[in-house]
Amino acid sequence: MSETWNIAVLGAGAWGTALALTARRGGHKATLWARDAETAHAINRTHANSRYLPGVKLDPSLAALTDITAVLDGAHCVLAATPAQTLCAVLGTAHDALAPNVPVVLCAKGIERETGRLMSEVAREVLPQNPLAALSGPSFAADVAAGLPTAVTIAAHDGALAAELAARLSAPNLRCYSSGDLVGVEIGGALKNVLAIAAGATSGAGFGASAVAAIITRGFVELRRIGAAFGAQPETLMGLSGLGDLVLTCSSAQSRNFSYGLALGRGESVEGLPLAEGVYTAGIAAKIVRERGLEAPIIGSVTEILEGRLTVDAAMKALLARPLKSEVE
Ligand SMILES: NC(=O)C1=CN([C@@H]2O[C@H](COP(=O)(O)OP(=O)(O)OC[C@H]3O[C@@H](n4cnc5c(N)ncnc54)[C@H](O)[C@@H]3O)[C@@H](O)[C@H]2O)C=CC1
Numbered sequence: 001m002s003e004t005w006n007i008a009v010l011g012a013g014a015w016g017t018a019l020a021l022t023a024r025r026g027g028h029k030a031t032l033w034a035r036d037a038e039t040a041h042a043i044n045r046t047h048a049n050s051r052y053l054p055g056v057k058l059d060p061s062l063a064a065l066t067d068i069t070a071v072l073d074g075a076h077c078v079l080a081a082t083p084a085q086t087l088c089a090v091l092g093t094a095h096d097a098l099a100p101n102v103p104v105v106l107c108a109k110g111i112e113r114e115t116g117r118l119m120s121e122v123a124r125e126v127l128p129q130n131p132l133a134a135l136s137g138p139s140f141a142a143d144v145a146a147g148l149p150t151a152v153t154i155a156a157h158d159g160a161l162a163a164e165l166a167a168r169l170s171a172p173n174l175r176c177y178s179s180g181d182l183v184g185v186e187i188g189g190a191l192k193n194v195l196a197i198a199a200g201a202t203s204g205a206g207f208g209a210s211a212v213a214a215i216i217t218r219g220f221v222e223l224r225r226i227g228a229a230f231g232a233q234p235e236t237l238m239g240l241s242g243l244g245d246l247v248l249t250c251s252s253a254q255s256r257n258f259s260y261g262l263a264l265g266r267g268e269s270v271e272g273l274p275l276a277e278g279v280y281t282a283g284i285a286a287k288i289v290r291e292r293g294l295e296a297p298i299i300g301s302v303t304e305i306l307e308g309r310l311t312v313d314a315a316m317k318a319l320l321a322r323p324l325k326s327e328v329e
């Protein structure tokens with residue numbers, strides 16, 4: 001597709017900046033909305049975002065503004081890339097300046113902790129007139145920004161919209177697949193963060209690579225069980241936004257969620273660690289599991305560890321001591 005789009009990116013953190021850079025590479029015009037003037041000023045002056053994406057040179061034409069009305073003016077598409085727990089407030093700020101019918105692509109991975117809403121449910125209430133989509137998959141911001149090959153899924157209830165967005169947002173190094181399974185893509189992205197904390201804690205506690213593989217695999221069973229309860233398609237959960245992102249996030253210290261878990265497992269302080277979305281999603285995911293009568297002991301253990309009610313050692317012992325059962329349900 002050759003027509004140039006104006007893409008408004010909300011959030012000038014690692015992911016927003018990487019996506020804006022990629023949009024530029026894809027031949028579009030991208031403008032970043034930054035909450036704080038210091039970040040916007042630094043991006044415009046140094047053509048870098050050294051706080052959130054160190055070592056990456058940005059296209060000099062990529063501007064960051066603090067005025068959301070100016071960023072949204074004339075936008076063909078919005079990429080919402082602030083943390084999950086801020087989405088409601090950020091879209092509320094955008095509401096008056098955003099034309100109806102402009103598609104909003106949700107790029108955060110999480111569940112709203114106070115309400116249990118998926119990102120699309122939050123956005124639907126705040127922006128009832130805007131078509132919604134979600135972009136998710138195995139894609140570290142640093143990799144995407146460095147131009148390394150990556151593949152993600154863009155999902156919308158309207159399959160034609162998903163396909164158009166995938167075509168528009170694909171870039172030389174970013175291959176976007178399309179999907180009609182919005183909920184499936186969202187649930188995989190949110191839960192893999194909680195499971196990455198579990199995998200990191202397992203590794204950090206020194207339980208070994210075999211234990212990490214078991215946690216990832218049994219964690220994936222929990223993800224599929226919860227996904228099924230939300231109506232997600234099994235194929236979506238087996239895809240880039242589910243299994244793909246789970247594998248990435250559970251196997252690399254480049255992941256903030258895995259690193260958070262590593263610190264927990266090692267008994268180190270987690271204070272001041274960068275954003276780990278799973279910390280905010282774990283408790284609400286465990287609540288949803290309880291309310292729906294599901295079984296998700298690994299997600300439950302992560303919640304108890306984060307709340308200081310269980311040690312990593314005791315969690316592993318309890319998981320091993322659970323009644324034996326058939327592997328396949
Ligand atoms: N960093 C990555 O590799 C990837 C991140 N994501 C997702 O993208 C979302 C954002 O993550 P990152 O950009 O990595 O986080 P980050 O910590 O690098 O940046 C977050 C940005 O949001 C801004 N922000 C925080 N609270 C805000 C508020 N109340 N209002 C407005 N802006 C606010 C911060 O100032 C910062 O610019 C998360 O849900 C994450 O899971 C998805 C894929 C890859």
Ligand SMILES: O=C(CO)COP(=O)(O)O
Nearest residue numbers: 137138139140255256257
């Ligand atoms: O979602 C991500 C990669 O797909 C980023 O993972 P972290 O937030 O754990 O760094």
